[in-house]
Amino acid sequence: MLKLENVSFTVDVDGSDLGIIDNITLEIPDNAFTVITGPNGGGKSTLARLIMGIEKPTSGKIYYNDIDITDMSVTERAKLGIGYAFQQPPRFKGLTVRRLLSLAAGSELPVDECCGYLTSVGLCSKDYLNREMDNSLSGGEAKRIEIATLMARKLGVAIFDEPEAGIDLWSFSMLVESFKAMSSGSHNSVIVISHQERIMQLADVMIVIADGKIRSIGSKDEIFPQLMGEFNENCGFRGKEGK
């Protein structure tokens, strides 16, 4: 189980403190599919980066399976079984997709295993295995390879940051299926930051983050209608009925 206790994160902007995450306390249970949503700039990615150890909280504690990981490095947290698929995956000149998947898995992966991971994110594996993870890949392709690297790992907590970004509809369906399989499979806890209704539909737990705070948390049946109501109020758009 992942536990955040009064976690805050502020940055120094021109000599004054800017609060990004404001006193978040949160428990994310094992064997659950958690979807985090909320407006852009609300602090979702920062929260993920704090859990992965890429950023360190200004105050507060983070526990994983009752171990205090607040001061642990990214490497140590990775070894404990925490993984994070970046919102914007970095590119690597000279690293093939196959090598990247193998590095993620921690050992040289056989071709058919690599192909399995690529297929599950909607990429035709033969075309991609020996491609380099460099700027020749489109944003959507890089994004899906990034997702596949998490699938190649055995994780306790897997965090995916807006996996739908830049992905076509066909691949997206494939991805939703893969997340469905994942929620009952290899990872103990899957956290997906997403704005997509079809991903929210998979959620056991939904969390709405806005202005660095938890605005609401609950089951999808509790949260979803609230969200739809909000959209109606804010922009006058008609939400979907009956959800």
Added chain:
Amino acid sequence: MDKIDSGLLESVADLHEIPAGAYNIRKNGEGFSRRSTANIEIVAKTDKPGIDIIVAPGTKNESVHIPVIITESGIDDLVYNDFYIGDDADVLIVAGCGIHNSGDEKSQHDGIHSFHIGKNARIKYVEKHYGEGDGKGERILNPVTVVEQDENSVCEMEMVQIKGVDSTVRDTKAHLAAGAKLIVTERLLTHGKQYARSDMDVYLDGEDASAQIISRSVAKDNSKQIFHPNAIGNARCRAHVQCDSIIMDDATVSSIPAITANSADAQIVHEAAIGRINNDQLIKLMTFGMNEEEAEEVIISGFLK
């Protein structure tokens, strides 16, 4: 051959034993062993140190290995190797120089290579530089390469220097006739106080000649690198020059790609970039459980592959 010899040979030419096909092994400034084949003749020069390598027209799928090793301190070796590649031939040439210097005097090898590549012929040339040994003596390599490509020939050159050479000044010149194609890939890693300079002039003289020059380098510690490739288009032609460097620590890298067009139909492009290892790349690999040094190593070796 002793253990040092075979270690050096493996590093510069991937040789585990005497190679199949034609070869010439040069050791400490003298010919050490040599074999010609029916299609590839290797003969010692009579007027100066070095060899002529004559590949018969139409020779296919054969290889020539011409490694040089230096195991004594204080050697200053200058050698001329001339390649005559017959029309329509297709061969692999593996050169390279390994220096083991455990003494305090400098050891130096200057290889002057010239290639005459016949019509429609194709060569792949691989050259590795490697130095080792714990003496104070410097390990110095100054290769000069001159390439003359006849019509529709293809020359692919891969030059690699990853470890242990203190100082290297590389000078490369190529002339391309109509339809000829040149692909040069340079890969370089310098560390400590090493110095490496590469000057390259590629003349695209014939219609539809094309050249691609790619250099990738990593400069660590206090090392210094200078790249100066120049593509000169004298006819309707295409050329692409690309210098890409990772800089670390207190190193210095200077990339000066130049392009010259003497014909309105020449299409020549250059790109150059120098930068640190991107922090996101390091963090990404650390989220796979690597520490920072391991992540750096993966990024560098991928980049230089």
